[in-house]
Amino acid sequence: MSASIQHIKGMPDLLPEQTGLWQAVESIATGLLQSYGYNEIRLPIVEYTDLFKRSIGEVTDIVEKEMYTFRDRNEESLTLRPEGTAGCVRASLQHRLLDNQQQQRLWYKGPMFRYEKPQKGRQRQFHQLGVETFGIATADIDAELIVLAYRLWQRLGLQDHVALQINTIGSLEARNAFKTALVDYLTAFKDDLDEDSQRRLESNPLRILDSKSERTQSILENAPDLHDYLDEDAQAEFERLKGLLDAMSIPYTVNTRLVRGLDYYNKTVFEWVTDALGAQGTVCAGGRYDGLVSQLGGKPVPAVGFAMGLERLCLLIAEVTEPPADPQQLDIYFVIAADTAHYARAMTAAESIRHANPSVNMVTHCGGGSFKSQMKKADKSGAAFALIAGSNELEQGVVALKPLRGDKAQEQQNIAIEQLPEVIKQLFAA
Numbered sequence: 121m122s123a124s125i126q127h128i129k130g131m132p133d134l135l136p137e138q139t140g141l142w143q144a145v146e147s148i149a150t151g152l153l154q155s156y157g158y159n160e161i162r163l164p165i166v167e168y169t170d171l172f173k174r175s176i177g178e179v180t181d182i183v184e185k186e187m188y189t190f191r192d193r194n195e196e197s198l199t200l201r202p203e204g205t206a207g208c209v210r211a212s213l214q215h216r217l218l219d220n221q222q223q224q225r226l227w228y229k230g231p232m233f234r235y236e237k238p239q240k241g242r243q244r245q246f247h248q249l250g251v252e253t254f255g256i257a258t259a260d261i262d263a264e265l266i267v268l269a270y271r272l273w274q275r276l277g278l279q280d281h282v283a284l285q286i287n288t289i290g291s292l293e294a295r296n297a298f299k300t301a302l303v304d305y306l307t308a309f310k311d312d313l314d315e316d317s318q319r320r321l322e323s324n325p326l327r328i329l330d331s332k333s334e335r336t337q338s339i340l341e342n343a344p345d346l347h348d349y350l351d352e353d354a355q356a357e358f359e360r361l362k363g364l365l366d367a368m369s370i371p372y373t374v375n376t377r378l379v380r381g382l383d384y385y386n387k388t389v390f391e392w393v394t395d396a397l398g399a400q401g402t403v404c405a406g407g408r409y410d411g412l413v414s415q416l417g418g419k420p421v422p423a424v425g426f427a428m429g430l431e432r433l434c435l436l437i438a439e440v441t442e443p444p445a446d447p448q449q450l451d452i453y454f455v456i457a458a459d460t461a462h463y464a465r466a467m468t469a470a471e472s473i474r475h476a477n478p479s480v481n482m483v484t485h486c487g488g489g490s491f492k493s494q495m496k497k498a499d500k501s502g503a504a505f506a507l508i509a510g511s512n513e514l515e516q517g518v519v520a521l522k523p524l525r526g527d528k529a530q531e532q533q534n535i536a537i538e539q540l541p542e543v544i545k546q547l548f549a550a
């Protein structure tokens with residue numbers, strides 16, 4: 121026997137027992153986005169490699185070592201998207217969504233691909249829900265994005281389990297001045313820095329600030345402070361953002377070490393973190409990136425957005441809170457223990473119920489089998505009720521309704537087939 125084929129490492133399946141939670145989270149999130157006037161954009165999973173090199177930047181973890189890049193049959197270099205912002209900007213430019221100072225509030229969700237070391241909350245194929253806004257330069261939209269995420273945590277019962285960290289990283293010029301000072305300071309300690317940070321000292325020094333090495337962090341304690349280098353505009357916008365968050369009672373801490381490694385980021389950066397998921401604690405991360413649209417060939421357009429990791433979000437829900445109602449939960453299991461002559465009657469009755477009750481989840485038993493074995497399946501299905509159509513019942517023009525759970529589990533009553541759609545409607549009216 122040949123070995124069976126397994127899924128690729130770090131690219132797991134989501135099984136039926138998990139997809140209920142995912143569907144619930146996704147529908148709560150997308151409903152919320154809709155209610156704030158955000159529109160969905162659906163983007164391809166594969167893009168030209170150059171798009172990511174030009175947007176994310178050559179000297180980043182993602183581009184240096186995490187991308188799935190390959191040549192297609194036409195010898196073009198393509199990449200499985202590692203994140204969604206680049207494609208979203210590319211599409212917005214290509215389809216002129218940003219012309220004439222248009223504002224856009226967009227969201228997308230789907231799989232992203234990064235060649236990382238798989239562990240809990242870190243996969244090679246993972247899923248993000250991303251939100252991007254374009255054409256608004258002021259901190260009110262930064263605040264809206266943050267409050268939007270906060271509403272989502274509330275609806276998912278997570279508001280006490282994630283903490284908001286915010287920072288401003290100023291303009292590119294301010295950051296460059298800071299970068300010089302930081303490199304001057306750190307060069308004196310070069311040999312004591314962790315390996316990644318030593319490398320970054322030349323390639324991407326700001327990223328050293330969020331190094332996970334304790335030794336590096338202790339060296340950083342006396343490093344220059346980015347906030348001493350900030351331009352006035354960034355400072356004023358940051359004060360405005362904090363004021364709006366205060367007014368809306370959204371708790372946050374300012375973390376001056378919070379940076380995003382990419383040059384196109386500026387001003388506001390933020391992360392929602394939890395301590396319930398070990399090292400993979402960032403559930404949602406975002407910031408302002410006023411430089412990206414022009415970097416990708418457009419006129420300058422201010423932009424700010426965030427992306428959340430859906431695996432981490434679902435793990436967190438499972439860890440700390442009661443999961444939302446499972447949309448796949450069965451309501452009814454329709455048992456058909458009838459001979460062939462009566463079978464069509466039973467199946468027609470089931471369809472009349474569905475027609476009148478589109479939101480009731482019902483399985484109609486297929487494949488025959490004894491009454492007893494079907495009832496076993498009904499019990500196991502998790503449905504709240506069984507409808508039982510045996511030959512005897514069908515002969516009398518009725519079907520039996522039997523609660524499967526709670527203290528009424530024994531009581532069973534016959535319902536006339538014509539009444540079924542209405543009775544089921546009443547039953548689930550609440």
Ligand code: ATP
Pocket residue numbers: 203234236241242243244246247248400401402403404405406427428429430431432
């Ligand atoms: P990390 O520091 O955890 O690697 P990141 O800075 O690379 O995160 P972003 O690019 O900001 O992550 O992506 C936004 C969010 O997507 C993260 O906060 C996280 O929730 C999720 N995410 C990123 N990479 C992965 C991954 N490999 N597996 C699962 N979720 C991920």
Ligand code: MG
Pocket residue numbers: 181
């Ligand atoms: Mg990463």
